[in-house]
Amino acid sequence: MTSPLAFNAPLLEQGHPCADCAVRLLAICGALNNDELGELKQSGANVAFAAGDTITYEGDVATHVYNLTSGTLRLSKLLPDGRRQIAGFLFPGDFLGITMEDEHAFTVEAIGPATLCRFARSRFDGFVEAHPYLERRLYALAAHELAAARQQLVLLGRKTAAERVASFLLMLADRYESTLDALSARDVILPMSRSDIADYLGLRIETVSRELTALKASRLIQLTTTHNIRLLDRERLELMAEG
Amino acid sequence: MTSPLAFNAPLLEQGHPCADCAVRLLAICGALNNDELGELKQSGANVAFAAGDTITYEGDVATHVYNLTSGTLRLSKLLPDGRRQIAGFLFPGDFLGITMEDEHAFTVEAIGPATLCRFARSRFDGFVEAHPYLERRLYALAAHELAAARQQLVLLGRKTAAERVASFLLMLADRYESTLDALSARDVILPMSRSDIADYLGLRIETVSRELTALKASRLIQLTTTHNIRLLDRERLELMAEG
DNA sequence: CGAGCGATTGATCGCCATCAAAGTGGGTGG
DNA sequence: CCACCCACTTTGATGGCGATCAATCGCTCG
Structure with missing residues (x-):
């Protein structure tokens, strides 16, 4: 996972091939x-x-x-x-x-x-x-x-399932936070399936699902939709992520 | 883990501060x-x-x-x-x-x-x-x-304990193979303790020890000393490392 | 409305962790 | 030189977390 590392750059004149590129100020x-x-x-x-x-x-x-x-x-x-x-x-x-x-x-x-x-x-x-x-x-x-x-x-070698899922949500939130068009760092969009999350975290989809349910039950997150999660208590989530 | 990526470089004249450096041709x-x-x-x-x-x-x-x-x-x-x-x-x-x-x-x-x-x-x-x-x-x-x-x-997220230990030994062997002063790719020196190996592989020391014992019992390796291992069947070891 | 896929929930299993004890070897001091 | 000590390693017994197997839910799309 990477962060955009935004740069300052001058505006482009109209008609430049990159003028309407959404990510022109990011990456290289x-x-x-x-x-x-x-x-x-x-x-x-x-x-x-x-x-x-x-x-x-x-x-x-x-x-x-x-x-x-x-x-x-x-x-x-x-x-x-x-x-x-x-x-x-x-x-x-x-x-x-x-x-x-x-x-x-x-x-x-x-x-x-x-x-x-x-x-x-x-x-x-x-x-x-x-x-x-x-x-x-x-x-x-x-x-x-x-x-x-x-x-x-560190996550894959030493963290528990609950810690992995909490870490993942915070990582995504940080990622959105550092992006220009972020709605809010509280609302995290998960573009990927549970299967993708599981294979990223070294878990099975059932475990990811269960941990998300547990976080919801503890009032740490809110599952707006399957692919939209609201972080309700970032502080406790951070404690959980680090064991 | 890295590989030395050796370069060709001219010999240094006597008295040069790096003349007797063992790793002068490696790294940067x-x-x-x-x-x-x-x-x-x-x-x-x-x-x-x-x-x-x-x-x-x-x-x-x-x-x-x-x-x-x-x-x-x-x-x-x-x-x-x-x-x-x-x-x-x-x-x-x-x-x-x-x-x-x-x-x-x-x-x-x-x-x-x-x-x-x-x-x-x-x-x-x-x-x-x-x-x-x-x-x-x-x-x-x-x-x-x-x-x-x-x-x-991949190792930490998806491999079993046996696969991790086999992968680790092969990694070390490859490492020595690419180094100039290698005795032989068969004889692997483990400079680190079992505890270090365990913390690298996301396992506990008991599990590392057990898996090494199992590899020895299967005649895949020979434990010359605690920190010296001879690979007896590299091919089967490679099969084991990749599941 | 029904088919189908992804997600959730439930029940059980197994790998590796944990707890416990014995073995081994290297270094130090008598 | 040898005996002891201590840290590291190995081996053994048991337990728990997450995997696996299985069923249901629920959303999307035809």
């Missing part, structure tokens, strides 16, 4: 000025995916990098017998393609309809080389993702 | 020529730690970066009630300091006696800025660590 584009953005855009293309579509397969050659402009993605890995672990979710503004390997280490799928800004890896690499601060930005993104992944190691 | 130093290495070395200092010493505390301000020259380190994080998760181990040649945050996210401790090459973060950052390919190298390191951490997520 926020570090670029108009001219650079135009230059980069020339080698990019908008691509759309439907719910459930696969963007990249684990093991495939990594020919492109992407910026997620709308929707939510999941990064997952399968064991031979079908057990699945979701390594993280990507939200609008997130960059997809931090790797030095030739092959994708994870399968990336669209949870709902999603649009991405795609660049050929070769051209992107060349562009990065010509813009050193982009390199630094990519490094910062990688370092940030690394910290998040290691935090998730 | 391998990407530098003599003059650059000398320049970097001027701002660095060798520091030694004893078994159990803490190099950095979780939450402390990150004032330095390090290159591990000898020994093994563990990166760990504690929950308020004392539960511990080890996020990874560092081996000679590994770089310590991939972060964009001001504070250390993890506690780093020496498992046995260890020596490190230390640099003030401010000076190191300046040096990196002046040497763009170092920046790229750091990015590659971060990407590599990220891939390793995400692989560990």
Whole structure:
């Protein structure tokens, strides 16, 4: 899971190809000025995916990098017998393609309809080389993702089911909080299914469901709909998340 | 867990401060020529730690970066009630300091006696800025660590105790295999205690011990000493590691 | 209105944790 | 040099959390 790490950037003139991009100030584009953005855009293309579509397969050659402009993605890995672990979710503004390997280490799928800004890896690499601060930005993104992944190691290695679910809700809330178009940090939208949550938290869907029910019974959350949760007592939720 | 990612580099003249460094070709130093290495070395200092010493505390301000020259380190994080998760181990040649945050996210401790090459973060950052390919190298390191951490997520989220222990032994073997001074990929040295292994694998020490005993009984490994294991059937071990 | 899928709730099972005790080995002091 | 000590490891007995198996609910869409 990543945070948008928003940047300040000047407004674009009308007609610029990125002028109406919702995530222009996030991810890597926020570090670029108009001219650079135009230059980069020339080698990019908008691509759309439907719910459930696969963007990249684990093991495939990594020919492109992407910026997620709308929707939510999941990064997952399968064991031979079908057990699945979701390594993280990507939200609008997130960059997809931090790797030095030739092959994708994870399968990336669209949870709902999603649009991405795609660049050929070769051209992107060349562009990065010509813009050193982009390199630094990519490094910062990688370092940030690394910290998040290691935090998730603590969750998977040592937390109870209740702690995992509480942590997950707070993570999502923080994520929305740091995003520009957040309604409120209290109202968390879960774009993913219970199955996705379970595979992210190292649990089964029944356990996720039970823990959510328990949180509701304790008046810590309110299940507005299946995919909308209101945090009623953030403080107690934080205590619960950390054991 | 990281791999050394060795580089080719010219021999140093006698008297160079890094001439007798065992890990000069690994980590980030391998990407530098003599003059650059000398320049970097001027701002660095060798520091030694004893078994159990803490190099950095979780939450402390990150004032330095390090290159591990000898020994093994563990990166760990504690929950308020004392539960511990080890996020990874560092081996000679590994770089310590991939972060964009001001504070250390993890506690780093020496498992046995260890020596490190230390640099003030401010000076190191300046040096990196002046040497763009170092920046790229750091990015590659971060990407590599990220891939390793995400692989560990699969282990912690979805693997059984037996699979975790088998995976761990193979990871260590791969690690030694890619290191120059490896005796043989069959003979794995475990510098860390059973407690460290358990906290890395999300298990208890009793379970680690039991699984090692079981592997021995199945003739998959041989416990030369408590901290030396010989892999007798790598193929079956690999099957076991992946479920 | 009915079909079908995802989510919830309930009952039972099993893996690994926990509690407990014995074994082992390395280091120190007599 | 040896005996003791202490920490680490191994082995054994039992228990609990979350998985598994199973049934029902409820929403969405034809």
